[in-house]
Every structure is written in structure tokens, then in C-alpha cells.
Amino acid sequence: MSIVVRDVREHELDSVLALNNAAGPAILPLDAAKLRSFFDSAEYFRVAERDGTIAGFLVGFGSDTAHESDNFAWFRARTPAFFYIDRIVVASRRRGGGVGRALYADVQSYAELRHPQLCCEVLLEPGTDHALLFHGSFGFREVGQNVMHNGHRAAMLMKDLCSYAWVRETYGDTLPAAPWMPMPRVQSLTLAHRPTGTCA
Numbered sequence: 001m002s003i004v005v006r007d008v009r010e011h012e013l014d015s016v017l018a019l020n021n022a023a024g025p026a027i028l029p030l031d032a033a034k035l036r037s038f039f040d041s042a043e044y045f046r047v048a049e050r051d052g053t054i055a056g057f058l059v060g061f062g063s064d065t066a067h068e069s070d071n072f073a074w075f076r077a078r079t080p081a082f083f084y085i086d087r088i089v090v091a092s093r094r095r096g097g098g099v100g101r102a103l104y105a106d107v108q109s110y111a112e113l114r115h116p117q118l119c120c121e122v123l124l125e126p127g128t129d130h131a132l133l134f135h136g137s138f139g140f141r142e143v144g145q146n147v148m149h150n151g152h153r154a155a156m157l158m159k160d161l162c163s164y165a166w167v168r169e170t171y172g173d174t175l176p177a178a179p180w181m182p183m184p185r186v187q188s189l190t191l192a193h194r195p196t197g198t199c200a
Contacts, residue, residue, distance in 0.1 A: 003099055004049045005106040007185060008057060012047065013039060016057050023089045024127065028152070038086070041065070043184050044110055048090075048099045056090035058103040062115060070148040071121045074156060078144075082158070083111035085120035104138055110182040112161040113175060121146065121154035 008016060013035055021029045038045055044060035061067040063075070063082045072084050085107065090099045111118050120140070122131045132155065140157040147153050167175075175181070 002050075003055070003102040005046055005102055006049065008039065008045045008047050010039065012054060015054055016047065019054065019057065019091055020087070020089050022091075027087055027089055028123070028150075041067070042086075044083075044107060044182075045185055046103070046106060046182075048103050050097070050099065054091075055097075056088065056099040056103055058088040058107055059086045060084060060107055060111070061086060071146055071154055071156065074144075074146045075119045075158075079117060079119065079158070081115055082117040082119045083107075083115040083161075085118065088120075100134060101138070106182065108161065112163040113167050113181065114164075116161055116164045118159045118161055119157065121156050124153045124155055 013032070017030060017032060017035050020027060020035070038059050041061075042059050043062050043065060044058070046058055047054045048056040048058075061072065061084050063079070063084065067084070067086070069084075069086060072086070075082055075084060088100060088103055090103075108118060118140075120135065122128055122135060124145070135157050138159070140159045142155045143158045144156045145153055146156055
């Protein structure tokens with residue numbers, strides 16, 4: 001069956017929370033209040049559905065968002081404009097089946113219209129090599145490391161979004177309405193007024 005990526009629905013938050021907290025060492029656990037704050041404030045919060053059930057989800061924030069995160073703050077101190085992936089989770093039984101790539105393709109399609117760079121981190125813990133390999137195969141590179149307040153060390157990853165410069169030059173501050181284009185969940189956003197990255 002095909003993978004459908006769509007905005008999360010409020011009644012699905014319990015299922016998303018269980019999925020997050022069963023993900024293993026690559027993903028920090030959440031409580032219901034924190035997940036609710038994501039639902040209320042995240043610019044991008046979408047699930048991947050396969051065979052009628054949630055197989056994964058991804059949460060992201062633009063660099064101008066009031067988002068509290070050690071790693072988001074690390075990028076904000078060093079990068080003028082970016083889109084930050086706070087977390088991506090794929091159900092263990094669905095790993096290797098294209099769910100993660102479907103979510104990343106969708107978030108990149110969203111972000112490259114609005115932001116010059118895509119950022120995330122991978123915890124450097126035993127058993128997380130698959131996450132580093134996945135991100136490397138998707139074009140991310142390590143730009144530093146951050147030790148979080150809880151003592152976890154993370155590899156800080158970034159990917160230039162090559163389409164952003166063309167979108168910015170062509171459409172300026174206002175994107176055209178297009179039915180295929182994912183829109184921000186919680187606010188009306190324009191394109192970032194910041195320098196672009198360079199793409200080879």
C-alpha cells in the first residue's frame with residue numbers, strides 16, 4: 001500500500017506519543033504536555049500513514065519560531081535562517097520501508113520554498129549509527145556537535161536547500177497558491193529574508 005503524508009489530527013496525539021516513546025535511543029522521550037505544545041505551535045507536524053495506521057511522524061519549526069530546544073538554540077546562534085526538524089520517528093515494524101524517506105521528501109518540499117537550509121541532529125548514542133547513515137544518504141552533513149543540558153551529545157546536521165534561492169528571486173515575499181503545496185499549520189509565513197546557502 002502507498003504511504004500518505006498528512007497533517008496530524010488532535011485525536012491522534014496519544015498514538016503519536018506512544019510511537020515516540022517506543023522509538024529507542026535515537027529519540028528523546030516526550031510527555032503529553034510537551035507533545036501538546038508541539039501540536040499547538042509547530043509550523044510542520046505531519047504523520048505518515050500506511051495501511052490505515054500511523055507509521056511515523058515528523059515535527060519541525062522555522063528559525064523565527066519561539067521554540068525551546070537546546071539544539072534549536074545551537075543552530076539559531078550560528079545560522080541566520082533555517083528550518084529545524086525537531087524529531088522524526090518511524091515505527092520499528094516500518095523501518096526500511098520508505099516511511100522515513102517519504103517524510104523527509106515531504107518536509108523538504110515544504111521547507112525549500114521558505115528556508116535556505118534544513119537542520120536537525122542525531123544523538124550520538126550506541127545504536128544510532130543507522131540514523132547517521134540515513135541522514136548522510138539524504139544529503140545532510142555534520143556542522144558541529146552539541147552537548148545538551150541533559151548530558152547527551154548530538155551531531156548537528158545541515159543540508160542546503162538549493163531551490164530556495166530561485167523561489168525567493170522569483171516570488172519574493174509571497175508564494176502563489178497551489179493545491180499541491182503544503183502550508184504552515186499554525187501561522188501565516190512568508191519567505192525568509194535571510195542569506196541563502198550555496199549548493200554545488
